[in-house]
Amino acid sequence: MKIDKDIPTDDAPVIRIRDLSIAFGSHVVLDGFEMTLAKGEDLVVLGKSGSGKSVLIKCIIGLLTPDRGSIQVLNDEVTEMDHPALDQMRARVGFLFQSNALYDSMTVRENLEFPLRRHWIQLSQGEVDDMVMEALTNVGLAETVDLMPSELSGGMRKRIALARTLILKPEIILYDEPTTGLDPITSRGISDLMVEIADKYKTSSVIISHDMRCVERTSERIIMLIDGKCHLTGSYAELSRSKDPVVMPFFQ
Amino acid sequence: MVGKASEIISSLQTLTLKIPKQTMTFLQESGGLARFSGRVFTEGLRPPFELSEFLRQCYLIGNKSLPLVGTTAFIMGMVLTIQLRPALLSYGVESELPYIVADAIIREIGPVITGLIFAGKIGSGIGAELGSMNVTEQIDAMEVSGTNPFRYLVVTRVLAATLMLPLLVLLSDAIAITGSFIGINIKGVMSFSLFTDEIFQFLDFTDVFPPLIKTFFFGFSVGIVGCYKGYTSSRGTEGVGRSANASVVIASMLIFLIDLIAVQITDLLGFN
Numbered sequence: 001m002k003i004d005k006d007i008p009t010d011d012a013p014v015i016r017i018r019d020l021s022i023a024f025g026s027h028v029v030l031d032g033f034e035m036t037l038a039k040g041e042d043l044v045v046l047g048k049s050g051s052g053k054s055v056l057i058k059c060i061i062g063l064l065t066p067d068r069g070s071i072q073v074l075n076d077e078v079t080e081m082d083h084p085a086l087d088q089m090r091a092r093v094g095f096l097f098q099s100n101a102l103y104d105s106m107t108v109r110e111n112l113e114f115p116l117r118r119h120w121i122q123l124s125q126g127e128v129d130d131m132v133m134e135a136l137t138n139v140g141l142a143e144t145v146d147l148m149p150s151e152l153s154g155g156m157r158k159r160i161a162l163a164r165t166l167i168l169k170p171e172i173i174l175y176d177e178p179t180t181g182l183d184p185i186t187s188r189g190i191s192d193l194m195v196e197i198a199d200k201y202k203t204s205s206v207i208i209s210h211d212m213r214c215v216e217r218t219s220e221r222i223i224m225l226i227d228g229k230c231h232l233t234g235s236y237a238e239l240s241r242s243k244d245p246v247v248m249p250f251f252q
Numbered sequence: 253m254v255g256k257a258s259e260i261i262s263s264l265q266t267l268t269l270k271i272p273k274q275t276m277t278f279l280q281e282s283g284g285l286a287r288f289s290g291r292v293f294t295e296g297l298r299p300p301f302e303l304s305e306f307l308r309q310c311y312l313i314g315n316k317s318l319p320l321v322g323t324t325a326f327i328m329g330m331v332l333t334i335q336l337r338p339a340l341l342s343y344g345v346e347s348e349l350p351y352i353v354a355d356a357i358i359r360e361i362g363p364v365i366t367g368l369i370f371a372g373k374i375g376s377g378i379g380a381e382l383g384s385m386n387v388t389e390q391i392d393a394m395e396v397s398g399t400n401p402f403r404y405l406v407v408t409r410v411l412a413a414t415l416m417l418p419l420l421v422l423l424s425d426a427i428a429i430t431g432s433f434i435g436i437n438i439k440g441v442m443s444f445s446l447f448t449d450e451i452f453q454f455l456d457f458t459d460v461f462p463p464l465i466k467t468f469f470f471g472f473s474v475g476i477v478g479c480y481k482g483y484t485s486s487r488g489t490e491g492v493g494r495s496a497n498a499s500v501v502i503a504s505m506l507i508f509l510i511d512l513i514a515v516q517i518t519d520l521l522g523f524n
């Protein structure tokens with residue numbers, strides 16, 4: 001029995017990653033990456049395109065299995081989970097996909113009902129309807145409930161995807177580039193929404209982004225992911241003053 | 253002794269190197285497809301079963317292919333009848349036209365043509381659908397939503413295709429035979445009861461049963477190839493087009509291959 005884990009206290013980190021390494025063939029993507037996410041913290045992971053940010057959060061949610069290292073989410077080791085345990089963990093951890101991943105063949109309502117019905121089978125139709133409307137109201141798109149994803153704009157789709165992530169009231173949210181590809185105003189709206197959600201539901205979040213306005217707005221702390229490792233960590237203000245040649249370009 | 257063994261190994265190695273790239277790809281793909289089929293059985297036999305998604309797929313598959321299958325079957329039956337008529341007339345066995353056409357349709361033309369249309373319509377549809385779901389991370393999204401995407405997407409579609417094609421073939425046979433009846437009456441006169449009597453007088457179990465069995469295999473091939481190509485497609489939009497296209501080509505080839513094997517088996521059993 002290790003003393004440093006398994007004892008959930010209020011200030012224990014909700015995610016703790018140690019020595020995480022993963023390679024695809026000979027291409028090493030993460031190499032001894034370390035990270036902790038405190039309860040209630042909003043952490044941004046910053047890195048170049050292709051540096052393995054998406055791979056990192058896919059490892060956290062158990063979609064990819066690392067070659068080496070440990071990932072503890074809510075005090076349980078993800079790399080040792082079987083399917084039922086993974087499902088239990090995934091009901092508590094929301095994931096916003098880089099490409100939204102809305103189901104094209106389903107309406108907005110069915111998209112939102114899907115995780116609810118799958119994770120919490122015992123809900124009544126009335127409860128499901130209420131939760132769908134609450135999630136849609138949170139993102140300000142209650143009127144789109146019967147539309148198909150193809151009928152929505154890019155920004156609307158992102159917000160619907162966010163509503164689908166929020167519908168299970170996750171304790172941790174993993175955002176994969178929530179504002180990429182959106183115009184500055186819509187992007188600002190999404191960033192505001194993320195901050196609002198964090199305050200309202202007291203979630204902790206890992207945010208992947210290279211949209212510096214979103215980073216500035218949403219981050220409490222930033223991790224620089226460079227060459228598969230945590231290169232530097234600090235607040236936005238601290239990092240923006242950094243003279244490190246690999247960090248500076250991000251803040252110019 | 254050792255020298256001889258290493259000689260053999262090195263000559264084997266040069267031989268392997270000489271195997272063209274296409275052959276390697278072919279072998280890899282076949283292996284992949286075989287493993288994928290095995291997974292359908294192991295995962296498909298374990299609960300939970302995605303019953304409502306399975307029924308929805310049956311409905312969609314039937315609904316999508318019915319118009320095309322019906323139209324082609326009708327035309328096929330009629331054209332075949334009109335074209336065979338002069339030949340039978342010259343042998344003086346015109347009265348056997350209904351049976352000959354019906355037998356050709358039931359044994360070969362109905363299953364194969366319907367199978368090919370099914371591969372074109374349903375196989376490519378499944379390939380493109382799962383391919384784009386893969387590219388846009390919808391499959392991953394299902395997985396994080398407490399769903400086994402393989403069971404939800406693949407097992408249901410393979411099973412639906414396997415069960416729906418035989419039904420469609422039976423229907424297409426019936427429509428083609430109706431087309432044949434109309435074809436006969438364009439050039440001559442024959443009552444419907446005489447027409448059906450002519451068919452059922454000769455038609456027996458060995459005409460109907462073996463073709464029905466092979467259509468299950470046709471349906472399975474179309475479903476499994478479409479799912480395999482879509483589910484394992486490479487990321488990127490061109491991957492979607494490629495998986496749709498490859499689904500049709502491979503499924504069509506498998507249909508002919510199964511047809512060839514089926515005829516050998518029925519021949520051995522004395523059913524031909």
Ligand SMILES: Nc1ncnc2c1ncn2[C@@H]1O[C@H](COP(=O)(O)OP(=O)(O)OP(=O)(O)O)[C@@H](O)[C@H]1O
Binds near residue numbers: 024047051052053054
């Ligand atoms: N399933 C996979 N198989 C093989 N290689 C992969 C796979 N997933 C990711 N990679 C590789 O891992 C590297 C990191 O990919 P990742 O998607 O994490 O980048 P990213 O940091 O999220 O970039 P972006 O900002 O463009 O989204 C890339 O070089 C990619 O080619």
Ligand SMILES: [Mg+2]
Binds near residue numbers: 053054055098176
């Ligand atoms: Mg990414």
